[in-house]
Amino acid sequence: MTIDDLTNTTGEWLRGEGPDSDVVISSRVRLARNLAEYPFLSTASETERTEIYRAVTEAVATNAGWSDALSIDLTEADEINRALLVERHLISRQHAVGEGSRGVTVSTDETLALMINEEDHLRTQALRSGLQLDQIWKDVNEADDALSQQLAFAFDQQFGYLTACPTNVGTGIRVSVMLHLPALKLTKEIEKVARAARDMRLAVRGMYGEGTDAVGDLFQISNQTTLGKTEEEIISAFGRDIIPKIVEYEHAARESLVRHRMYQLDDKIWRAYGLLCNARCISSEETLALLSPIRMGIHLGRFSAFGQATLNELFLYTQPAHLQKRHGKPLEGEQRGVARAEHIRGVLSR
Amino acid sequence: MHYVCQNCNQARATVHITETMPEKHERHLCDECAEKEGVIVKQHHPTNTILQEFIKHKTGLGGADEKACPDCGLTFREFQQSGQFGCPNDYEVFRSLLEPLIERAHENATHHVGKVPHTADESLKRQSGLTRLRRALQEAIEDENYELAARVRDEIRAMQSADAPES
Numbered sequence: 467m468t469i470d471d472l473t474n475t476t477g478e479w480l481r482g483e484g485p486d487s488d489v490v491i492s493s494r495v496r497l498a499r500n501l502a503e504y505p506f507l508s509t510a511s512e513t514e515r516t517e518i519y520r521a522v523t524e525a526v527a528t529n530a531g532w533s534d535a536l537s538i539d540l541t542e543a544d545e546i547n548r549a550l551l552v553e554r555h556l557i558s559r560q561h562a563v564g565e566g567s568r569g570v571t572v573s574t575d576e577t578l579a580l581m582i583n584e585e586d587h588l589r590t591q592a593l594r595s596g597l598q599l600d601q602i603w604k605d606v607n608e609a610d611d612a613l614s615q616q617l618a619f620a621f622d623q624q625f626g627y628l629t630a631c632p633t634n635v636g637t638g639i640r641v642s643v644m645l646h647l648p649a650l651k652l653t654k655e656i657e658k659v660a661r662a663a664r665d666m667r668l669a670v671r672g673m674y675g676e677g678t679d680a681v682g683d684l685f686q687i688s689n690q691t692t693l694g695k696t697e698e699e700i701i702s703a704f705g706r707d708i709i710p711k712i713v714e715y716e717h718a719a720r721e722s723l724v725r726h727r728m729y730q731l732d733d734k735i736w737r738a739y740g741l742l743c744n745a746r747c748i749s750s751e752e753t754l755a756l757l758s759p760i761r762m763g764i765h766l767g768r769f770s771a772f773g774q775a776t777l778n779e780l781f782l783y784t785q786p787a788h789l790q791k792r793h794g795k796p797l798e799g800e801q802r803g804v805a806r807a808e809h810i811r812g813v814l815s816r
Numbered sequence: 817m818h819y820v821c822q823n824c825n826q827a828r829a830t831v832h833i834t835e836t837m838p839e840k841h842e843r844h845l846c847d848e849c850a851e852k853e854g855v856i857v858k859q860h861h862p863t864n865t866i867l868q869e870f871i872k873h874k875t876g877l878g879g880a881d882e883k884a885c886p887d888c889g890l891t892f893r894e895f896q897q898s899g900q901f902g903c904p905n906d907y908e909v910f911r912s913l914l915e916p917l918i919e920r921a922h923e924n925a926t927h928h929v930g931k932v933p934h935t936a937d938e939s940l941k942r943q944s945g946l947t948r949l950r951r952a953l954q955e956a957i958e959d960e961n962y963e964l965a966a967r968v969r970d971e972i973r974a975m976q977s978a979d980a981p982e983s
């Protein structure tokens with residue numbers, strides 16, 4: 467498998483089929499780990515950094531859980547390929563623009579990914595579509611068990627898994643759920659939900675994590691406390707309590723829109739379709755903003771021009787790196803907007 | 817060109833959006849109004865707020881923050897500036913200074929519960945030895961003291977084989 471093979475599919479997390487997938491786009495769990503015998507990356511020398519990279523990649527290469535996996539040395543990957551991995555949620559933006567020996571290993575179905583030398587030596591993630599927290603915890607826990615047979619992780623009886631930043635210490639777990647909340651946004655209740663989440667010590671961010679805006683009504687909710695609760699406790703708070711509640715609010719807001727603002731809602735959905743069908747130059751932000759009401763329309767049964775699969779395809783392949791990858795060469799500014807509009811019209815006229 | 821927020825007509829607009837409904841037009845909002853409308857999600861960086869906590873409480877350490885980790889050389893003051901530790905041993909070296917800060921950052925939690933790696937006991941030994949030895953080796957090589965380098969290398973090997981996790 468190569469990085470180019472990735473480009474031809476939309477990845478498991480974007481299937482749009484898991485439980486509660488009308489609202490929950492994807493679920494992700496990440497575990498931060500560091501090799502006990504090496505310094506953290508902020509003080510590691512370039513030699514030590516390279517040794518860490520080699521130690522982890524060698525462990526992965528002989529690990530049954532990662533057979534057939536794709537390992538990418540990010541120092542060798544060009545800018546478009548690195549951006550492609552960000553768009554597929556396989557690496558963080560920080561990892562894409564980082565420096566020095568670093569890489570990522572991705573399982574063939576993209577449900578597992580292992581970032582090497584991001585902020586910590588290892589960050590293993592499991593990612594699936596819809597609300598599937600128990601499944602992805604199982605995935606990532608098994609991967610972590612297997613790796614710990616080969617690598618000694620920095621661990622302390624009191625503080626648990628030791629991480630470069632003490633905000634991640636303990637379990638080193640980061641649970642993130644990506645939600646599509648167009649109705650709460652339209653009814654202006656979104657900030658209430660965000661505030662309630664923050665009161666519960668949860669972080670609310672845009673689609674690509676820290677420092678990103680909520681484009682396309684996509685919000686990512688994640689835990690910030692990693693010490694003093696077991697992984698299962700943190701997961702189950704999300705899966706059985708926090709997320710179902712937000713899903714319920716979004717459903718109520720959608721029902722209210724249908725009941726009280728049906729014409730405006732339908733108008734918004736179908737106008738968005740009209741724009742996508744006819745635009746001659748369009749940004750990725752505008753594309754995501756237009757796909758948002760359509761996605762809601764599909765799930766409410768108010769939109770019939772195309773289904774979830776086409777929506778997923780448009781969602782991913784209109785993003786800058788995917789678009790350029792498909793195009794076969796880098797595109798600048800307006801060119802990119804024109805190519806994107808052409809691509810969308812091509813898909814929609816099929 | 818500066819815009820005034822179109823919502824409150826008071827604050828300076830910092831968020832500029834192109835809306836497409838009902839027709840294409842631009843809107844200019846201040847941070848606060850944009851957040852209220854859900855146009856932006858204010859960044860509440862967990863790391864930064866917790867970092868501020870760390871920095872806030874650094875007074876009154878009476879020079880304790882000048883103590884350096886013997887493995888990586890990091891001082892507690894340097895940690896407070898960057899928010900990043902230098903090596904796993906820092907948690908041991910700065911334990912007492914760190915405890916109250918960790919407690920604040922993690923909703924009063926003081927101890928890890930949950931998963932434990934099966935190499936837990938061994939990793940404690942490894943982490944406060946190998947980094948130091950490896951750096952000593954590097955220095956010895958740079959000083960062209962090959963006799964010392966050979967000795968240190970043997971020590972590293974002995975330590976690695978003593979507690980390598982069984983495969």
Ligand SMILES: [Zn+2]
Binds near residue numbers: 823825827845848
């Ligand atoms: Zn305003």
Ligand SMILES: [Zn+2]
Binds near residue numbers: 887888889903906
């Ligand atoms: Zn240290």
